[in-house]
Amino acid sequence: MPVERKFTAGSIIYFDHEVGDSIYILKSGRVDISFIQPESGEKIVKTLAIGEFFGLKSAIINHTRDEIAEAVTDVLTIEFKVTEFESYVSTNVELLKRLLRVLSNQLRNLGIKVNNYLGNNVIYPPNIGLFKIGEYYLNNKQYKQAMQVYERYINEYPDTNLAGEAKYRIQIAEEAIKTGFLKSYKPVDELIKSEISGGDISINQTVDLSTSKENIHSPLGIRESMDKFYKAQGAFNGKDYETAEKELKSFFSCLSNNINPEMVDEARMLYFQVLFYNKKYGECSQEITEFLKSSNKPLLIKKALFILADIYKELNKPENEKAILQKIVMMAPIDDLSKKAKERLNTLG
């Protein structure tokens, strides 16, 4: 049977590198999960929401913990052993659904980061992606596969302007199977380009490429959002802050609940920095103020405050800068950012 288990403030529920077969649900109190972000080496602290599971992934596959769970206040949890958890979830389909969603969302985001490192980071809207796969098979003389892909394309996107092109390609693939000779066709990238520069084509006809929601969006818009986010990140890393700003604005303009909240947070931090680099101090401080009203994540708040301090520095208002830094120093938990703020305060005298 799962049991209620108490932890007193300051105690560690589990350490990283330790093996444990317990899965917890937070019932009351505050638990902070801290882990090292794999790609930056940065320590991230996340405060759990009431009702949230923790320790799940590692326990269920008997992997060492990769995070530290700390009871910040007195905490009440429900503790399951793996077998108990298994029988508990098996009677609760809604919970299973939720868990599978959460995990698959995490995995997808990780996959995109991995692909970014591997240089496979081009993500197409689904219809263009599908069209390109057909093109790959056509280029490689795999006519049967090309035809099957284009049939699916026409089936799924009958009203887009590439549907005609898909029909044409099915026809030339069919002929090529008989004659061994493939008639010429324009690569889809060129088709897209010529349409954009064409100018006189109405948006309705160019649903393949532009703003119509119907055909370019995946059901949840997740791919599109992630694409924008990573484009912005790429632009930021390449110091192209204007493009980054544009992509992020577009990211936030079509925000939905399905997008991983951590990515939204990351995007927000990026956005603050971008506005700062673009010297839009007014807009930036306004955005940060809005954010501070709603966020309860100390690490993010501190980061945002740092940017605010930078703005005051640029505006040559050392008193305000000091006040902000003071705020960071005072904020729990004490971490590297607190230290940095303190050092900076000292240099300001």
Added chain:
Amino acid sequence: MADVLDKFERSYAPGDIIFCEYEKGDEFYIIKEGKVRITKIQDNKEKTLDILEPPAIFGEMAIIEDAPRSATTIAETNVKVAVFKKHNFYELLASNPKWALSLIKILSKRIFDATRRLQILSLKENEAKVLDTILMLVEWKGIIPATYQDTKPIELEDVKVEDIAHWCGLDLKECERYIVRYVNMGRLERTANKIIVKNLPDIYRLVKNKRKLQFADNEL
């Protein structure tokens, strides 16, 4: 024989596409006969990710995620599959909790693997990436490099340099060069299908220091 699954059965000839990456996904499948190849086109090459056999389930990811297909599946032989609709998915989960749990396990394992891979890929030096991949393969054997004090050699069976190169995103030649260097130094040993780590704590320290230095550089 009257099999309930027969009603939803579909057949494919070798080379037929069952579903295509980027396509909408509202069905999932259980293989009844034959083999199914899972592929993805990357760098303008079609890469095989896996080959599945009965009674494997596939196509479930797009349903869980409510997102387009993330890979293409092609019939490798003559294939028979049982086809299920999206709404059957959660019914099947409910009536078959073992299977639901195995999905949670698979996803959890993949998340750990992807996180570990990110750690490797984020290293700046390619040589360190190769060494860290070797550490990961050691971890997969249930050994924790951080606490392994022994200098007893560890054998990694069925490990090809291609696999290492692929995992850490390097081309084969470059990866080969680093492995040879470490073999020459006596830190690794190599046989036809094995890589032997001669001194694990040694390699662990090397990678750990590289990572430390790199992240110290990243600080402001």
